[in-house]
Amino acid sequence: MARMVAERPDVIPMLGEIFREYGYEGASLAVITEKTRLGKGSLYHFFPGGKEEMATVVLQQIDAWLEDQIYRPLRESDNPRASISAMCRAVSDYFRSGCRVCLVGAFALDNVRDRFASAIVDYFTAWKSALAAALQKLGHKPDEAADLAEEAVANIQGALVLARALNDPAVFERAMLRIERRLL
Amino acid sequence: MARMVAERPDVIPMLGEIFREYGYEGASLAVITEKTRLGKGSLYHFFPGGKEEMATVVLQQIDAWLEDQIYRPLRESDNPRASISAMCRAVSDYFRSGCRVCLVGAFALDNVRDRFASAIVDYFTAWKSALAAALQKLGHKPDEAADLAEEAVANIQGALVLARALNDPAVFERAMLRIERRLL
DNA sequence: TCAATATTGTACCACTCAGTAAAGAGTTTT
DNA sequence: AAAACTCTTTACTGAGTGGTACAATATTGA
Numbered sequence: 384m385a386r387m388v389a390e391r392p393d394v395i396p397m398l399g400e401i402f403r404e405y406g407y408e409g410a411s412l413a414v415i416t417e418k419t420r421l422g423k424g425s426l427y428h429f430f431p432g433g434k435e436e437m438a439t440v441v442l443q444q445i446d447a448w449l450e451d452q453i454y455r456p457l458r459e460s461d462n463p464r465a466s467i468s469a470m471c472r473a474v475s476d477y478f479r480s481g482c483r484v485c486l487v488g489a490f491a492l493d494n495v496r497d498r499f500a501s502a503i504v505d506y507f508t509a510w511k512s513a514l515a516a517a518l519q520k521l522g523h524k525p526d527e528a529a530d531l532a533e534e535a536v537a538n539i540q541g542a543l544v545l546a547r548a549l550n551d552p553a554v555f556e557r558a559m560l561r562i563e564r565r566l567l
Numbered sequence: 568m569a570r571m572v573a574e575r576p577d578v579i580p581m582l583g584e585i586f587r588e589y590g591y592e593g594a595s596l597a598v599i600t601e602k603t604r605l606g607k608g609s610l611y612h613f614f615p616g617g618k619e620e621m622a623t624v625v626l627q628q629i630d631a632w633l634e635d636q637i638y639r640p641l642r643e644s645d646n647p648r649a650s651i652s653a654m655c656r657a658v659s660d661y662f663r664s665g666c667r668v669c670l671v672g673a674f675a676l677d678n679v680r681d682r683f684a685s686a687i688v689d690y691f692t693a694w695k696s697a698l699a700a701a702l703q704k705l706g707h708k709p710d711e712a713a714d715l716a717e718e719a720v721a722n723i724q725g726a727l728v729l730a731r732a733l734n735d736p737a738v739f740e741r742a743m744l745r746i747e748r749r750l751l
Numbered sequence: 752t753c754a755a756t757a758t759t760g761t762a763c764c765a766c767t768c769a770g771t772a773a774a775g776a777g778t779t780t781t
Numbered sequence: 782a783a784a785a786c787t788c789t790t791t792a793c794t795g796a797g798t799g800g801t802a803c804a805a806t807a808t809t810g811a
Binding site for chain 3: 411412413423424427433434
């Protein structure tokens with residue numbers, strides 16, 4: 384039969400948005416088939432492991448993107464100020480000023496946390512340590528840098544929760560400004 | 568037939584813990600009947616509105632508790648330092664060092680946010696303004712106090728997300744110390 | 752004692768869930 | 782051209798969903 388969608392990779396970003404919008408449990412196969420315009424057959428052809436595999440792949444893709452765009456620059460740049468500043472901009476963009484949810488944060492609060500525990504831990508650990516590396520290059524002592532990094536990562540998550548709760552992007556933007564000011 | 572549980576009020580805290588543990592969608596009636604030891608008949612007798620009414624009542628009860636234990640002291644105490652300090656302790660206790668989820672925060676990230684939007688907005692708004700009132704009594708200017716309060720409330724949520732993601736209460740305790748230090 | 756009311760167990764409803772099976776259509780390879 | 786492979790459609794399963802109906806039973810107050 385005719386191909387509806389070129390390749391499996393094309394579906395992954397759609398799945399990401401679906402999980403963001405509906406959550407893991409809320410993203411029923413009915414929703415997924417409707418939004419992706421893919422029948423169940425195709426879905427299970429691409430992801431034999433079903434919904435769980437879909438979510439796993441989405442989490443992998445998110446990790447890869449952040450590694451490229453944020454973690455590596457933080458670790459490897461010889462201009463830590465600039466890469467931290469770039470991180471704040473990228474985060475603000477990525478989360479669309481708080482209108483977009485952090486999938487990993489949402490999973491962490493959900494009862495699917497245990498199912499994706501290792502991906503969730505990896506996500507936050509990688510972020511913390513990459514940011515801490517940049518902060519050390521900025522002159523902070525290792526434990527001081529780790530503390531600052533943990534605080535920043537937590538505060539980003541908090542800003543996302545509050546902005547979505549109050550449905551107010553300004554809350555997120557204010558928080559990101561505070562976070563950047565404190566890091567630099 | 569014999570009464571299993573004395574009164575409707577006794578069930579509400581159980582429902583709270585169930586929603587915390589399973590989320591709104593994850594808390595199926597099967598789970599609820601099992602954990603409360605109440606049959607569907609009793610459940611729908613006490614809560615004719617079904618699951619949605621159960622969650623609404625739980626949110627109301629949470630709000631009432633916080634109003635009593637945290638908001639009112641913050642607003643009315645003439646020792647703002649002490650009441651802010653007490654708030655931090657109460658929060659740490661309430662969330663069991665981050666092992667317990669904030670139901671309202673979790674709902675905010677979930678796709679049930681819209682259904683309980685007003686309760687969610689009220690929760691965070693009340694908290695922010697009560698804390699801002701205390702900060703004003705501490706000598707902060709109104710907009711400065713509002714900003715600090717918003718930051719603190721957001722950071723508590725962030726600490727909850729990160730602590731649960733990393734499954735590490737120490738993350739939450741560290742964050743609460745930072746928050747208290749910054750407020751006082 | 753006895754009727755009114757409050758509570759509970761059970762069976763049931765229509766619907767949705769994730770997942771499967773299999774046959775067919777399209778494309779590639781041989 | 783035909784076999785092999787990739788993808789899609791369709792119909793289906795069995796379990797679980799929230800919610801309803803109602804009769805059976807307890808408790809209460811007169």
